[in-house]
Amino acid sequence: MFDTKNVHLGIAPIGWCNDDMPELGAENTFKQIVSEMALAGFTGCEIGNKYPSDPVELKKQLDLRGMRIASRWFSSFLLTKPYDEVEADFIRELDFLAAVGANRINVSEQSWSIQGKVDVPILTGGHKHVMNDAEWDRFCDGLNKLGRVARERGFKLCFHHHMGTVVQTSEETDRMMANTDPEAVFLCYDTGHFTFAGEDPLTMLKKYVDRVGHVHLKDMRLSVVEEARENNWSFLTAVRNGAFTVPGDGDVDFDPVFKVLADAGYQGWLLVEAEQDPAKADPLEYAIKGRRYIREHTGL
Numbered sequence: 001m002f003d004t005k006n007v008h009l010g011i012a013p014i015g016w017c018n019d020d021m022p023e024l025g026a027e028n029t030f031k032q033i034v035s036e037m038a039l040a041g042f043t044g045c046e047i048g049n050k051y052p053s054d055p056v057e058l059k060k061q062l063d064l065r066g067m068r069i070a071s072r073w074f075s076s077f078l079l080t081k082p083y084d085e086v087e088a089d090f091i092r093e094l095d096f097l098a099a100v101g102a103n104r105i106n107v108s109e110q111s112w113s114i115q116g117k118v119d120v121p122i123l124t125g126g127h128k129h130v131m132n133d134a135e136w137d138r139f140c141d142g143l144n145k146l147g148r149v150a151r152e153r154g155f156k157l158c159f160h161h162h163m164g165t166v167v168q169t170s171e172e173t174d175r176m177m178a179n180t181d182p183e184a185v186f187l188c189y190d191t192g193h194f195t196f197a198g199e200d201p202l203t204m205l206k207k208y209v210d211r212v213g214h215v216h217l218k219d220m221r222l223s224v225v226e227e228a229r230e231n232n233w234s235f236l237t238a239v240r241n242g243a244f245t246v247p248g249d250g251d252v253d254f255d256p257v258f259k260v261l262a263d264a265g266y267q268g269w270l271l272v273e274a275e276q277d278p279a280k281a282d283p284l285e286y287a288i289k290g291r292r293y294i295r296e297h298t299g300l
Contacts, residue, residue, distance in 0.1 A: 001258065001298055006267040009300055010044030010070040011037050011290070012216075014275040015246075016283040019049050019073075020116045021236055025278040033283075034065055040287035041295075044070040044269060046106075055099035062100070070269040071104035071158065071188075071214055072097055078142035079111035079135055079166070090146050094153050104214050104269065105150060106188045108160040109139060114235070115164035121232040122164055123225075131166050139166070140179040147184030158188035158214040163196050164235050170199040177208060186211050190273070191252050192218025192244055196225060202256050209264040216273040217294070219250030239275050246274045246286045248293030258298050270294065 016033040017025035030050040037045050045067060052058045062068055074093050076086055090105075097105060112129035114120045120127050131139060143159065150157040159176065161167045167176050177187065189212045194201040205212070221242055228238040247254050261270075272290045276283075294300055 001262045002300055003265070003267065004300060007300065008044055008070070008269050009042050009291070009294060010046070010269050010271040011040070011042045011287055012046045012271060012273040012275075013037075013048030013050065014273060015281070015286060016278055017048050017050050018239075018275055021239075022049060024240075025283070028278065028283070031061065034062060034067055036284040036287060038065040038067055040284060041291040042067070042272075042287070044068050044271070046070055046271065046273070047072045055096050059100045069097065069100045069102040070271055071102055071106050073160070074105050074107050075110040076107050076142070076146065077111050078109060078139050079131070083142050083145065086142065087146065087149060090149065094150065094155060097155070098153065103155050104158055105155055106158050106160045106214060107143070107146065108162050109166050111166065113162075113165045115162060116236065117164075118234050118236050120234050122235040122238060123229045124232050128164060128168060129166055135166075136175065136179065140176065143176070143185050144181045147181060151184050156186045156213040157184065158186045160188040160193075160216075161190065162193055168193070168197050170194070170197075170204055173204065174207075177211065182211055186213030188214040188216060190216040190218055191254070191257060192216065192220050192273070195220045195222075195252055196243065201252065202260070205257060205260050209260055209266070212261070212266060212268075214268055215261065215266070215270050217247045217254065217270055217290070218273050219245045219247050219252045219254075221245060222251045240277055242276060242280065244274045244276060245281070246272055246290030246293070248297075249286070249289060254293075255297060262298075270300070
């Protein structure tokens with residue numbers, strides 16, 4: 001199905017520790033986190049708030065466990081900060097990622113994002129910022145510039161559509177993709193965020209599979225999404241209550257997703273990203289569950 005030499009399996013630390021809610025998993029240490037990732041059968045990961053800031057130390061600890069860095073989240077503020085300031089921060093992140101051997105960076109535009117606001121409803125009330133034409137032009141121009149900087153360094157900039165941000169819906173994703181350079185800006189395709197937004201993740205994948213540079217495998221408990229809507233929950237409240245989970249534990253149908261990616265010859269990371277409260281969902285148990293599901297459904 002997949003080319004096993006060019007498709008790699010990773011998992012995000014967000015099941016163990018949460019950057020937006022540091023109190024979740026505060027007791028979990030970096031060494032415990034990456035050891036349990038390796039024990040569950042993964043060979044790569046993204047970077048969380050418990051990870052060493054020294055790339056040499058980080059790489060050493062990952063090498064000991066047969067692990068490597070797949071990518072890292074980068075918060076861009078193309079709409080609210082001078083471009084040169086954003087680019088300087090972006091280059092520092094590329095320097096760090098290059099030092100640990102990665103070649104992907106996941107960009108999310110965080111200007112006016114409500115994803116981290118614990119009291120702002122995510123599905124009701126119209127709180128999400130909607131860009132006007134001038135903002136769209138500034139945003140896409142900035143993405144193109146960052147993407148070309150990344151390309152010159154041997155990286156792929158993979159844009160992460162995300163709940164509560166200026167690129168959440170299929171329409172917003174379409175406009176972003178249509179107005180960015182296909183050679184410089186790729187998609188960080190996330191099954192969970194498209195599902196949470198009320199979009200069909202398979203339709204979006206078929207449309208953009210040739211520009212997918214990174215994949216987040218995130219399952220959704222749709223009953224919790226409905227609770228979030230009915231009770232005006234914020235994104236973080238929905239996370240705390242189990243909106244997300246590992247593949248095979250929710251309502252997303254992954255088999256056609258795997259088929260479309262494999263048929264297109266996708267190369268890169270399939271990365272489990274399921275932010276949960278580790279006090280409710282034991283991270284190692286769920287990592288093993290997600291890894292087993294991927295093996296059973298892809299042969300990887």
